[in-house]
Amino acid sequence: MRYLSTRGHADRKRFCEILLEGLAPDGGLYLPESYPRVDAAMLTRFRQVWQSQGYAALAFEVLSLYIDDIPAEDLKALCLKTYTEQVFGTPQIVPLKPLQSAGSAKPDLYLEALSNGPTLAFKDMAMQLLGNLFEYELTRRGEELNIFGATSGDTGSAAEYAMRGKKGVRVFMTSPNGRMSPFQQAQMFSLLDDNIHNIAIEGVFDDCQDLVKSVSNDLNFKRQYKIGTVNSINWARLLAQVVYYFAGYFQATQSNAQMVSFTVPSGNFGNVCAGHVARMMGLPIDRLVVATNENDVLDEFFRTGVYRVRGTADTHETSSPSMDISKASNFERFVFDLLDRDAAKIQAIFGEGLSHQGFFDLSADPRFAKAATVYGFDSGKSTHAQRLQTIQQVFAQYGVMIDTHTADGVKVAQEHVNLQVPMIVLETALPIKFAATIVEALGREPERPPQFEGIEQLPKRVKVMPADVAQLKSYIAQHCH
Template sequence: MQYVSTRATSASASRNPQQFSDILLGGLAPDGGLYLPQEYPQVTGAELDAWRRLSYAELAYEILRKFATDIPDADLKALTAKTYTEQVYCNARGDESAAEITPLRTLEQSAGKTLILQALSNGPTLAFKDMAMQLLGNLFEYALAKNNDELNIFGATSGDTGSAAEYAMRGKRGIRVFMLSPHKKMSAFQTAQMFSLQDPNIFNIAVEGVFDDCQDMVKAVSNDLSFKARHKIGTVNSINWARVVAQVVYYFRGYLKATTSNDQKVSFTVPSGNFGNICAGHISRMMGLPIDKLVVATNENDVLDEFFRTGVYRVRKSAETFHTSSPSMDISKASNFERFVYDLVGRDADRVHALFRKVETHGGFDLSGAPGSDGDEFRLVGQYGFQSGKSTHVDRLDTIRMVADDYGIVIDTHTADGIKVAREHMAEGVPMIVLETALAAKFNETILEAIGTDAERPAGFGSIEELPQKFVVMPADVARMKAYIAEHTGL
């Protein structure tokens, strides 16, 4: 299995295909594109039948070995077995279903329509990001140990990626983490979860701006190839291919647990900001997983909903990005969207390069086919199963109350966005699976507003906001950020 950049034009610095291990520690390709397989591996019906009997760790091995073909099978099997254990993923809920790693719960079943919630927050930071990040930590440590090397991870978070990365990388030999987050724009729980870490290899930087400002700095540093090489910069954001492919596993797991035969299709609704999570669903569908619809659920920052309704991709400036009660989705420039666009335009790297140059110069592009637009590929979107919808703060409050009253569970704000949109796209005979984002405790301010009581907290998180916090506040200044990294890496 080899990988190419979405911008691998004839003049590109990334036109030569790479192996999985070659791109594991990095993020952007040297030409600024994102890596994808030259072709998606295919899954047979016989394989799906066999995989129904596997544990989560065994399933992860079977899927990942199709992508990481240059890692010896025995090593990959050991890495997945080390990662996906009950000890790592079953501490959050404390119930028997957590042993499934990503248990399913049927919320409603009527008139031939079924709504299912797939739990993804059993990991150490109580969010779906743990599902991939714990594997990434072990993969990074494995790769660095083979070469006696070190890595400085430089990433950005709107809330959950940062803590998941830091908990996965804390104490790892040869790894430092520099994590950017928008200053005072995460929940109190999310902020404390990150900033309370005192490990010497963890550096938290609160940026005066929004998430997109943080993400822009990560891309700017990644595009400075000499600085990146000299300071051994890697990333754990979902621009990192290994992050995305690790998320493919729980789509297969959800499908296999929700169905009894491969003749049945399911749909997935995914709360979406940076398009990484639902991009894994797109990849799963391209591999042959019987997915009917992939429903993108956005909050008030509805760039993706606008595209999937109209064909117009229009990024918002920082001042136009709303600070909402589902803050992990407060993103107006979806990095992983480029991976889907690459497939949508027939894997034409020249076209992708031109379109995303237009994002930089004109703030977006138009594939609707209207006069003066950049193309008419929007007509093909339906072939990939995508639909979309939007949820607001009032919708979130209503959905949290409804789910608590009707089903007896308290969901987080992002999952509420997902359930609200999912209910608008349910179809008879096709189960709709909503991917959970996090435990409700991480967003207690809104839970309290919605239902009048605090969200239950897992053991060990009772007073996390009272712990001492270690972080620095910096402006959105790339030069100052580089100087900070250089000062603390000693390279």
């Protein structure tokens, strides 16, 4: 299995090379040269593996299709080490919860619970594996890695909890100063491990993401300081997320003749891009529904064909803050497939046009229609008032408390339900991470897991800094040793 850049760089790399690299040398994102296809017999075998051996064994089967430069026994051991009941609190790892009205013959929707990991968010599903993969490969090479990332809320804590204490790994994590929930801030800033560095950037998430890309595109700096990334621009992270689409499908169906649809709350397009990959592999997915908040760049694209980045002043601060993003960095992977893998076109619109014009328009390109017809995409958006209403409705109707991002997903899913096809909403976090909005909606505090009692009062360590790449590079250089 070889990997190529969406922007046409000549290199073809193996998995472990791109694991430690992040962006391609030309600023593109890595994708496999072709997606491995899962035929009916393989899907049946995967279902049997899931039913008899569980999530870790299913992860090994899916990942093996993409990773051929780690010995099979080692990869299997990494999966078994990662996906345990001790880490995720449940033997199924990603149990499916039916939302079923009283007297109804079948569920209205399903929630796929992805938030059972150490930081109570879906990012743990990939990040826990990434931490183990990094440690394995760095030990094998006798090297070190400085992870540099950006978070709008959940990626940062998931990465830091996965990497804390890991041999040969340091984490430098940027976040938008004051724009995460108090719980999210406390999760990150209270980690005092020597290999964890939190940097609060004066700006919005897109400023943090731009800094990560600027550093990643400085190849000399990147090589000198051994910079890698855990953002979803890292293919390994997105690949790990493909697995739970298979697990959700097997739980919602009895046979491979059945289809399912997924609704995915999305800001950076990584979570739903993993669904796109699963669908390209042959998983019987009918629709992939992208749910956004008031920062509706992705919804606008799927409705109109225009992708229009918002500036800092136009990026709304919302009650689903992990989706307060107006530059979806993973979106390039999907557009690459949509435009028939035309790397020159991707370089023109993402590498040049977007940075100068702030938008691109595919509405007149006949290939745009394939987003819906060939690739199965739909979309919708949710506002604060609708978020509150959905949290209230789901609690009253099903007795289930959901967080604000999952509420965006449920609201949009309800607009796209097809009674013949089960609809699975990917749950993104536990409600405690966004307690203020839950109290606003329901008048009560969400349940807090015992290990997080009093987390907001713990000592914190964080460096506040302007959105200045030179200052950031200087800070990394000073703390790399």
